[in-house]
Amino acid sequence: MDEKKGANENKIKELDAFDKHLKMGKFVSKVKNMANALEQELLQYILQLDDAEKKSVLQMLKTFVKGREAKTIRVSIVNL
Numbered sequence: 001m002d003e004k005k006g007a008n009e010n011k012i013k014e015l016d017a018f019d020k021h022l023k024m025g026k027f028v029s030k031v032k033n034m035a036n037a038l039e040q041e042l043l044q045y046i047l048q049l050d051d052a053e054k055k056s057v058l059q060m061l062k063t064f065v066k067g068r069e070a071k072t073i074r075v076s077i078v079n080l
Contacts, residue, residue: 046054
């Protein structure tokens with residue numbers, strides 16, 4: 001009986017790991033879709049600006065990214 005119980009526990013662990021893997025794949029897919037949508041919206045917005053506005057928006061984005069880089073702590077999704 002102990003062997004069957006151990007085998008069942010291993011199957012449950014494997015299924016949990018597989019479920020976690022599937023959820024992570026769905027999460028990554030959603031993030032990629034959101035990133036693509038954001039990229040398209042930003043591109044469309046920037047293309048409709050005149051040169052002075054483009055320069056101003058791009059400078060603002062550069063400043064924002066530099067500020068975020070200083071505060072960013074890298075987190076690996078593998079360990080979550």
